[in-house]
Amino acid sequence: MKELPIYTSCLLKRNVQTNDDEIFEKVTSSGTPYYKFYAVTDENNEKVYLQSFSDAEEVVNQLKSKNSANSNDLGIVEKYEVSKAEFKEVDACVNELYEKKVVVQSVYRNIGKQIVNEASVPTNLGVTLIRPISGTITSRYGLRWRDNHKGLDIAAPKGTAIKAACGGTVIFSGNGAGHGYSGYGNVVVVRCTDSLIILYGHCSEVNCRTGEQVAQGQIIAKVGSTGISSGNHLHFEMRYNGTAINPQNYVYN
Numbered sequence: 001m002k003e004l005p006i007y008t009s010c011l012l013k014r015n016v017q018t019n020d021d022e023i024f025e026k027v028t029s030s031g032t033p034y035y036k037f038y039a040v041t042d043e044n045n046e047k048v049y050l051q052s053f054s055d056a057e058e059v060v061n062q063l064k065s066k067n068s069a070n071s072n073d074l075g076i077v078e079k080y081e082v083s084k085a086e087f088k089e090v091d092a093c094v095n096e097l098y099e100k101k102v103v104v105q106s107v108y109r110n111i112g113k114q115i116v117n118e119a120s121v122p123t124n125l126g127v128t129l130i131r132p133i134s135g136t137i138t139s140r141y142g143l144r145w146r147d148n149h150k151g152l153d154i155a156a157p158k159g160t161a162i163k164a165a166c167g168g169t170v171i172f173s174g175n176g177a178g179h180g181y182s183g184y185g186n187v188v189v190v191r192c193t194d195s196l197i198i199l200y201g202h203c204s205e206v207n208c209r210t211g212e213q214v215a216q217g218q219i220i221a222k223v224g225s226t227g228i229s230s231g232n233h234l235h236f237e238m239r240y241n242g243t244a245i246n247p248q249n250y251v252y253n
């Protein structure tokens with residue numbers, strides 16, 4: 001184990017004539033010792049400690065070469081403390097910090113245009129709507145403890161068929177990460193009119209493709225818990241002229 005450099009500090013009175021030997025004696029006899037070392041951070045949180053900058057740099061470089069999922073969030077901070085930290089070897093730090101990149105692929109199944117007839121409800125949006133699934137509403141539209149929820153969460157068993165609430169053109173189908181729908185997991189987005197878009201999020205699989213025309217009642221996806229989700233449910237979101245509106249004003253009321 002390499003020895004840590006030790007730094008000490010103390011206060012000297014202003015305008016007092018002294019020399020280097022006296023200063024050295026004063027510092028070594030009464031100064032407070034500080035240890036210099038380095039922390040590797042992940043999203044600005046200190047994670048591991050190393051004795052030299054070269055070791056800390058080696059940890060970061062190895063994680064980047066391994067394409068660790070947190071590569072872009074790593075940093076190095078110089079530390080001065082009155083006590084030593086718990087140090088680890090480079091390899092142990094790399095193993096502790098490494099995060100495997102997980103690519104979630106959307107599961108597409110072509111089940112044909114299966115249409116489920118439901119009673120439709122006329123609206124002032126220029127379309128009629130049906131309920132995409134039957135289930136229990138677990139989170140409503142609007143402010144909640146952690147965010148402003150832009151749709152309805154309807155709980156249902158995994159694999160429950162999701163029906164198109166209205167017909168239209170699929171403008172996106174697949175995993176939403178990197179496509180403007182991060183957090184929604186596997187998602188289907190249907191443009192019903194020039195003004196109205198409906199989003200179906202957290203699906204376990206999708207049954208339509210981008211660019212496809214879907215009919216009202218057509219099975220377009222299956223309930224799941226992909227993306228940022230704590231359980232199987234459908235996130236049902238309606239956007240009118242780009243602004244989220246409350247689906248309960250039109251369905252599930």
